[in-house]
Amino acid sequence: MFFGNIIKEKNVYRYHSTGGKPYLEQPPSVFSMTSRIDVQETNSLLRDASPRSSSTAFPLKAVLAEVLGTALLANAVAMGTDALHVGLTLAALVFALGHISGAQLNPAVTLAVFVRGKISAMNGIYYMLAQVAGAFLGGLIAMPILEDAVEGSKISAPAVAEGVGAMTAVSAEALYTMVLALVVLLTATTKSQEGNSFFGLAIGAALTAGAKAVGGISGGALNPAIGIALPVLKDDGMGDIWIYAIGPLVGGLLAAGAFYLLEKPSELR
Numbered sequence: 001m002f003f004g005n006i007i008k009e010k011n012v013y014r015y016h017s018t019g020g021k022p023y024l025e026q027p028p029s030v031f032s033m034t035s036r037i038d039v040q041e042t043n044s045l046l047r048d049a050s051p052r053s054s055s056t057a058f059p060l061k062a063v064l065a066e067v068l069g070t071a072l073l074a075n076a077v078a079m080g081t082d083a084l085h086v087g088l089t090l091a092a093l094v095f096a097l098g099h100i101s102g103a104q105l106n107p108a109v110t111l112a113v114f115v116r117g118k119i120s121a122m123n124g125i126y127y128m129l130a131q132v133a134g135a136f137l138g139g140l141i142a143m144p145i146l147e148d149a150v151e152g153s154k155i156s157a158p159a160v161a162e163g164v165g166a167m168t169a170v171s172a173e174a175l176y177t178m179v180l181a182l183v184v185l186l187t188a189t190t191k192s193q194e195g196n197s198f199f200g201l202a203i204g205a206a207l208t209a210g211a212k213a214v215g216g217i218s219g220g221a222l223n224p225a226i227g228i229a230l231p232v233l234k235d236d237g238m239g240d241i242w243i244y245a246i247g248p249l250v251g252g253l254l255a256a257g258a259f260y261l262l263e264k265p266s267e268l269r
Contacts, residue, residue, distance in 0.1 A: 058126070059101075059123055059126060061100055061101070062100060062101035062102070062123075062126075062127075063101070063126050063127070063130045064130075065097045065100040065101035065103070066097075066101050066104065066105060066127050066130035066131055066134060067130045067131075067133055067134040067137065068097070068134065069093045069096075069097045069101070069103055069105045069134065070105045070106075070130070070131045070132075070133075070134030070135050070138065070225055070226075071134040071135070071137040071138035071141070072089065072093060072138060073086070073089055073090055073093060073105055073134075073135075073138065073223075073226070074134065074135040074136075074137075074138030074139055074225070074226050074229060074230065075138035075139070075141055075142050076089040076138075077138075077156060077157075077158075077226055077230060078138060078139045078141075078142035078143075078146075078155040078156055078157070078230055078233075079142050079145070079146065079155070079156065080155075080156040083207075083208050083211035083212045083215060083220070084208050084212075086207065086208070086211060087204040087205060087206075087207045087208030087209075087211070088204055088208075089204075090105070090203060090204045090207050091200040091201050091203060091204025091205075092200070092204075093105060094199065094200035094203050094204065095200040098188075098199075098200070101127070102118075102119075102188075104127060104131070104184075105131060105134075105223075106131060106180075106181075106222075106223045106224075106225065106248070107127075107128040107131050107132070107223070107224045107225055107248070107249065107252075108177045108180075108181055108222070108223065108224060108248035108249050108251055108252035109180070109181050109184050109252060110124050110127045110128055110131070110252075111124070111128075111181075111249055111252035111253065111256075112181040112182075112184065112185060112252040112253070112255045112256045112259075113184070113185070113189075115252075115253065115256035115257075116185055116189055116256055116259060118189055128225075131225040132224075132225045132228065132229065134225065135223075135225035135226045135228070135229035135230065136229040136232075136233065138229075139155055139157075139229050139230050139233040139234075140233065142155045143155055143233065154234050154235075155230060155233060155234050156230070156234075157219075157230035157231045157233070157234040157236055158218075158219030158220060158221035158226065158227050158230065158231065158244060159219045159231070159236060159240065160217075160218055160219055160240045160243060161216055161217055161218075161219075164217055164218065166243060168217065168218070169217065169218035169219075169240070169243045169247065170218075170243050170246055170247040170250070171247070172213075172214040172217050172218040172220075172247070173214070173218050173219075173220075173221065173222060173227075173243060173244065173247025173248050173251065174247045174248065174250040174251040174254065175214075175251065176209075176210030176211075176213055176214050176220070176222055176251070177210070177222045177223075177247065177248040177250075177251025177252060177255070178251035178252070178254040178255045178258065179206055179209070179210055179251075179255075180203070180206045180207055180210055180222055180251075180255075181251060181252045181255035181256070182255040182258050182259060183202050183203055183206040184199075184203055184206075184255075185255060185256070185259040186259065186262070186263070187199040187202045187203065188203075190263060207222065210222050218243065218247070219240075219244070221244045221248065222248055222251070223244075223248060224244055224245050224248050224249060226244075227241070227243070227244020227245070227248065228241050228244055228245060231244075
């Protein structure tokens with residue numbers, strides 16, 4: 001017969017009493033304890049990778065990560081990869097580079113993160129410049145590959161569908177960039193989601209859904225860096241570039257506004 005917390009033998013089982021019948025509790029396994037500790041100690045996607053800081057040091061590694069990540073993402077688009085595979089590319093890059101720079105890889109997302117208060121204005125500018133440079137780099141890498149594979153072949157680039165009005169295209173880009181940036185903010189910058197391990201998949205899925213939804217309307221760039229760099233490299237003209245500059249940035253601002261409307265103050269960190 002056991003009376004309360006009297007049994008403790010090599011951490012195998014513990015008997016407890018709740019004022020009535022004793023009950024048996026098996027402690028967590030070593031694996032589950034390790035997993036929990038690892039999750040708790042892993043930085044969130046954006047909280048520690050790109051915080052507001054009084055430091056004026058140039059974030060070299062983070063900027064290089066943004067250049068590399070955006071280059072790989074833009075390369076996937078330039079090679080003509082479908083929306084699903086572009087989304088999977090983004091998901092992989094988020095998991096790979098999130099602990100270095102936050103893996104924002106998109107000026108519209110960086111703008112949303114800035115409004116959210118998770119990156120300083122100066123670092124935000126560095127990130128945006130790095131993302132644009134990375135998008136051009138990714139397109140440039142794709143050009144000789146495609147030309148060698150098929151003579152005269154050009155890279156793929158977002159383009160507004162024929163007959164679609166400019167405001168419709170801007171609205172489509174803004175709406176689905178808002179969805180993408182909001183998913184980033186809600187899965188990677190709140191207390192309730194701290195330590196989650198699905199954020200990369202959620203962000204990649206958001207990009208896939210957006211690109212599929214409006215790809216045939218506005219081109220589905222959802223990213224000013226890619227929407228500017230690839231059409232320029234493809235020599236498609238400059239007529240639609242403003243759509244990809246304005247639409248996604250408006251979407252980033254809308255995402256930040258929606259985030260503050262949805263989240264409780266206690267959830268902010």
